[in-house]
Amino acid sequence: DAGVIQSPRHEVTEMGQEVTLRCKPISGHDYLFWYRQTMMRGLELLIYFNNNVPIDDSGMPEDRFSAKMPNASFSTLKIQPSEPRDSAVYFCASSASGGVSGELFFGEGSRLTVL
């Protein structure tokens, strides 16, 4: 089975531009999580969905960030406008409610650089 698929793997953009990151979770998983990883702050939970519904977005840093999950097989994280401090690796992860609680399966990540 395919794992969690993220795109793009790398994105370099200029400050003020819109960035859209994409994620396809593992088929059958009903939870989807967006994390951000930096050296300074480690892995931070931004938002998570259950059955396509956003459950907790308290980790979203500010209104410039938004996330959607229009169906069970696709989610996006959008940053508009982007700023240099948004530079990080963004991970999408999915899990199954019937599985081991907390066992997250991560995608390869999207490395974002904002100049």
Added chain:
Amino acid sequence: QKEVEQNSGPLSVPEGAIASLNCTYSDRGSQSFFWYRQYSGKSPELIMFIYSNGDKEDGRFTAQLNKASQYVSLLIRDSQPSDSATYLCAESGGGADGLTFGKGTHLIIQP
């Protein structure tokens, strides 16, 4: 705000020795604890989880949990150079509501 604390390292261990990684957590309500391994430039992958006080062994890995002290550890026996990675400790309140991660300990196994 839940916190998970780890020593960032690097922790350098000779090949064949036991590597000991430690983690403390702030929330007494935390139920489940996880160790993820992350190679440089790669995504985290689960290697162990533990729910109950005491030890849990899986091959060369042993996870230890002491809820009274809010302390979790991971022991790696017969360390191999391929064990060199960053090890992330994480906790969950018990539901599938996402994990709180520590910043990780960078482990180096010296051949």
